[in-house]
Amino acid sequence: MTYDSTASSLTGTTDPAILEELLAIRSSIDNIDATLVYLLAERFKCTQKVGKLKAEHDLPPSDPEREKAQIKRLHALSQDADLDPAFAEKFLNFIIDEVIRHHKAISQERP
Numbered sequence: 197m198t199y200d201s202t203a204s205s206l207t208g209t210t211d212p213a214i215l216e217e218l219l220a221i222r223s224s225i226d227n228i229d230a231t232l233v234y235l236l237a238e239r240f241k242c243t244q245k246v247g248k249l250k251a252e253h254d255l256p257p258s259d260p261e262r263e264k265a266q267i268k269r270l271h272a273l274s275q276d277a278d279l280d281p282a283f284a285e286k287f288l289n290f291i292i293d294e295v296i297r298h299h300k301a302i303s304q305e306r307p
């Protein structure tokens with residue numbers, strides 16, 4: 197993979213000292229993004245197993261009570277972590293929608 201961690205639209209128009217400070221912060225952002233990708237991949241590995249289990253036992257793809265509990269917990273965690281709870285909820289719902297799409301696809305694969 198060729199990744200240019202110094203790529204920026206600001207090069208040439210911004211004080212090099214400021215750019216250097218920006219690049220240092222971006223290096224941490226890159227590490228966090230990589231972690232997020234690996235964490236999400238692990239989560240999807242788990243939900244694929246859930247999807248198979250649900251398809252095998254003819255269980256519905258979504259579990260609204262579970263989602264309610266997850267969102268409530270995420271709200272509390274977000275407040276603790278100083279993260280916008282509305283954003284955390286949107287993010288979880290975004291992921292869960294994708295998981296449900298996968299669950300439906302798995303159950304259609306095995307009629």
Ligand SMILES: O=C(O)C(=O)C[C@]1(C(=O)O)C=C[C@@H](O)C=C1
Pocket residue numbers: 243246247257258259260262263291292295296
């Ligand atoms: O725990 C489940 O039953 C799942 O299918 C996983 C999951 C999730 O991604 O956390 C996804 C859909 C459900 O509505 C609830 C939770």
